Amino acid sequence: xxxxxxxxxxxxxxxxxxxxxxxxxxxxxxxxxxxxxxxxxxxxxxxxxxxxxxxxxxxxxxxxxxxxxxxxxxxxxxxxxxxxxxxxxxxxxxxxxxxxxxxxxxxxxxxxxxxxxxxxxxxxxxxxxxxxxxxxxxxxxxxxxxxxxxxxxxxxxxxxxxxxxxxxxxxxxxxxxxxxxxxxxxxxxxxxxxxxxxxxxxxxxxxxxxxxxxxxxxxxxxxxxxxxxxxxxxxxxxx
Numbered sequence: 001x002x003x004x005x006x007x008x009x010x011x012x013x014x015x016x017x018x019x020x021x022x023x024x025x026x027x028x029x030x031x032x033x034x035x036x037x038x039x040x041x042x043x044x045x046x047x048x049x050x051x052x053x054x055x056x057x058x059x060x061x062x063x064x065x066x067x068x069x070x071x072x073x074x075x076x077x078x079x080x081x082x083x084x085x086x087x088x089x090x091x092x093x094x095x096x097x098x099x100x101x102x103x104x105x106x107x108x109x110x111x112x113x114x115x116x117x118x119x120x121x122x123x124x125x126x127x128x129x130x131x132x133x134x135x136x137x138x139x140x141x142x143x144x145x146x147x148x149x150x151x152x153x154x155x156x157x158x159x160x161x162x163x164x165x166x167x168x169x170x171x172x173x174x175x176x177x178x179x180x181x182x183x184x185x186x187x188x189x190x191x192x193x194x195x196x197x198x199x200x201x202x203x204x205x206x207x208x209x210x211x212x213x214x215x216x217x218x219x220x221x222x223x224x225x226x227x228x229x230x231x232x233x234x235x236x237x238x239x
Contacts, residue, residue, distance in 0.1 A: 038102045040069060041063075041071050041091060041099055042068040043067060043069075044066070044097075045065050045096040047062070050089055050090045055092065061087045063091060069083060069091070070082060079091070121238065129161060129212050130223075133212060135148070135221040137220045138217075140152070141214075150203065150213055150215075153213065154190060154203075154213075164237055174190075176237055177235040185205055188204065190202055194232045203224070203226075209225055211224055
């Protein structure tokens with residue numbers, strides 16, 4: 001079989017088996033449990049294609065990032081057999097492999113690239129923010145390298161980690177972006193806390209039910225459960 005090519009993907013791509021495309025939207029399901037002869041596998045990272053369903057077996061070809069390969073068979077839920085030019089071999093199904101119908105591959109890639117690029121930006125932002133854990137809290141501070149307060153921390157991290165400009169105070173930051181609910185929350189979103197007098201603290205959600213924030217002079221920059229206090233507002237400033 002010939003090598004099929006689709007547009008390059010720029011970030012990690014989920015394993016998908018059920019695809020519904022309409023109104024410029026695509027729905028993605030979990031790992032495929034079946035095999036259809038007109039499927040292709042698109043990879044989001046350079047991966048080895050093995051002679052057998054074993055990572056210790058000979059590497060017969062390399063699957064290149066952003067390329068799609070005809071699926072010619074299925075070994076089990078962990079391996080698929082693909083054609084790479086004149087070669088055939090086994091590709092391990094993982095997070096950087098996406099399965100789709102051949103005729104839908106290009107459309108799926110187009111729909112999925114923007115979403116995965118956004119996720120990648122959020123992951124990078126979280127990693128950037130976490131490097132400052134253990135840093136000093138300083139009221140009025142604006143640089144986590146020397147000391148920072150809660151809104152100074154989120155302003156600095158968003159600007160330097162994602163290129164997003166925020167206002168200086170937690171109250172004014174809460175008025176930026178788009179308000180969302182807790183079930184819509186993603187890493188990189190801002191969570192605001194307050195009292196009867198209004199908003200007085202801000203933290204950044206990092207996933208797994210946690211936030212990172214410049215907490216107090218005693219504890220400094222730390223992680224906490226996202227609901228260690230009752231949130232009063234959650235905002236998406238990343239789009």
